[in-house]
Amino acid sequence: MNKSIYITLLFLLFAVQLFVPAQMIYQQEDTLHTGTAYKFKTQPIDPSDPFRGKFIVLNYEMDSFATDEEGWDDFSGNVFVYLKTDAAGFAAVKHVSKTLMDTSDDYVIAESRYNRNNRVNFDLPFDRFYMNENKAYDAEISVREAQVDTTKICYGLVFVKDGTAVLDNVFIDDTPIQEFVEEYQEGIQ
Template sequence: MKSRKILLGLFISVAIIQATVPIYMAWHWENILRTGQRFLWQTAPIDPYDAFKGRYVELRFKETSGPVSDSAGLPVGQTVYAIVAENAEGKAYIKEVSAQKPETGTYIKVKAYTDSQNKAHVVLPFSRYYLPEELAPAAESAYREHGGKNGVAAIRIKDGYGVVEQLYIGERPLREFLRQVPPES
């Protein structure tokens, strides 16, 4: 009888842990979207497909490098911190990259490598914007035609993590832009 109670207690504990992990993961990203600091980042996207998650716009960002702030350089293959700021036009850029977590300011945990001029080139952790299957072909076409020079992604950043909030073509959100562009014949 005692072993049944132990097994039941163990089963309930495992079930609670299994339910808690996905709930926490969903809450973590939604919390960033709701409370993270908002940045606009210049993009140059393409539209591939993920068999498990569906259609998405693959984002490539124009501002992905910055000076290294540490005199000792960056550790190869380890997570470093890209300090994010806004330029005069209100667009995000990488102010500097450091191996040390900053005490203040907005930063993103990234992988980076340095070049011969001690400039860090980073791989931003937010590179996909998912959208409904039926919007994907029109989004790909619109972004190729109109978004190359004036495409912007609104990114929410908090505690080293970033989430794509919205894509814009010019001043309009992608979905609004798609509603106003006449379909191709």
């Protein structure tokens, strides 16, 4: 082979290696800028995994849906969770389907798990919020305390577009977790 073919192949290899991560980043950024924002209410969870880095594990109240459709008991795999906003302004399930429906409703793709008695249980794909390691532990404690305290509301703000869901931030009583932790850390010094 001549030298120009090697250079062309090398250039194509570099271009592909740059294109794939750039496409992933573009999809996430596009969802954040043009997707619909939903507030997903969280519930307590006790995480323990020192190998994944510094993050908050989020468990959502919206993790199942009662359906009158048959055939869910032994089903496992991806499901399409169609969303609506409830009276309090939080995300709620409108419908769950095994296949993509022809509708303009926003949806997320979730993993179905243990389904019984026509109740579809699922895990949402945005259950970790990564942050500065100096604040992650205090954030985890703050989120856990807020979830137990019935006077506080803890939720994740998620942007959704065409099945892609991006967790933008975590809030406690409408205060971003970063600010909440900074106030907490200032209070203990």
